[in-house]
Amino acid sequence: MKCLPSVAVAPRYVPLVMKRLPAIAVTLAALALSRPAGAEEPFAIAWGLDLPIAVAGLAFGGAMQGLKEELVTERCAPSCDRTRVNALDDATSGRFSRDAALAGDVLVGVNLALPHLLGAVDAFESGRPASSLGRDTVLLAETLAVSVAVHQVVAFVARRPRPYVYAASLDPAFLHGANSYLSFYSGHTANSFAMATSYSAIFAARHPKSALTPAVVALTHGLAALEGYTRVMSGYHYPSDVLVGALAGSTLGLVVPWLHRATPSAWSVAPVGPGDALGATLTWQER
Numbered sequence: 001m002k003c004l005p006s007v008a009v010a011p012r013y014v015p016l017v018m019k020r021l022p023a024i025a026v027t028l029a030a031l032a033l034s035r036p037a038g039a040e041e042p043f044a045i046a047w048g049l050d051l052p053i054a055v056a057g058l059a060f061g062g063a064m065q066g067l068k069e070e071l072v073t074e075r076c077a078p079s080c081d082r083t084r085v086n087a088l089d090d091a092t093s094g095r096f097s098r099d100a101a102l103a104g105d106v107l108v109g110v111n112l113a114l115p116h117l118l119g120a121v122d123a124f125e126s127g128r129p130a131s132s133l134g135r136d137t138v139l140l141a142e143t144l145a146v147s148v149a150v151h152q153v154v155a156f157v158a159r160r161p162r163p164y165v166y167a168a169s170l171d172p173a174f175l176h177g178a179n180s181y182l183s184f185y186s187g188h189t190a191n192s193f194a195m196a197t198s199y200s201a202i203f204a205a206r207h208p209k210s211a212l213t214p215a216v217v218a219l220t221h222g223l224a225a226l227e228g229y230t231r232v233m234s235g236y237h238y239p240s241d242v243l244v245g246a247l248a249g250s251t252l253g254l255v256v257p258w259l260h261r262a263t264p265s266a267w268s269v270a271p272v273g274p275g276d277a278l279g280a281t282l283t284w285q286e287r
Helices: 011-019 021-033 047-066 098-126 130-158 187-206 213-234 239-259
Strands: 265-271 280-286
Touching: 047 130, 098 130, 098 187, 098 213, 130 187, 130 239, 187 213, 187 239, 213 239
Parallel strands: none
Antiparallel strands: 265 280
16 A cells, blocks of 8 residues: 655645655655555566567578578588488488478477467456566567577578488489578477477466466477477487477577566555655565
């Protein structure tokens, strides 16, 4: 409950009010900024910064894909050296499944859209304002943008041939395409885990005592793991590509929401001073 200092309107108080203008300013500012305990928004969004980061990250990823034919100049198909593949990954060398690749492309779309759908349902059920859902949407978009940008940089630096490059039966033109040399690490898997982890962190922050948190984590991360499985079965990625992608995506999915956590706090304001004195105490309580 906010307590307002009492000010009597009388001529003899005019000099006092003029003298106490700084105290009055502090009181009014505190009241304007005050929020009741327990009503804090867990995430703080700098709209002028976070939105451009999200847009720039996604645009950067799209630009890199658009320029991949020019950026990937060294291509070894159809005579890539298989001895360069480590023992863990070599068992999948030469694998290719168009059906598994299609399943992975569909599933990654589900994994990117599901957190937004779950967030919208949660906001509706809990009666949260649209601004709250907007914050979550920006957080998810920024997580995805950072994941996309980081993956693109690593993939174009590593230029690792995909497992299917060692399948001699495939079309040489397909094997020689630039996309065949962007195996490390799995972007589909990284982005799926980034979104799964980011939404799980957001949900846990908004509902710290919810019994549904384990179910949210299991659903989103289970689908992300299934995405990784399809990428290995399709021959587009090695197991190590998927493991590193899952780790990279999960890390970014934790870091981005954490960087936007608002400090849980509460303001309190109370009048002070005996007699004709006018002022206020301002308390900042960490929780």
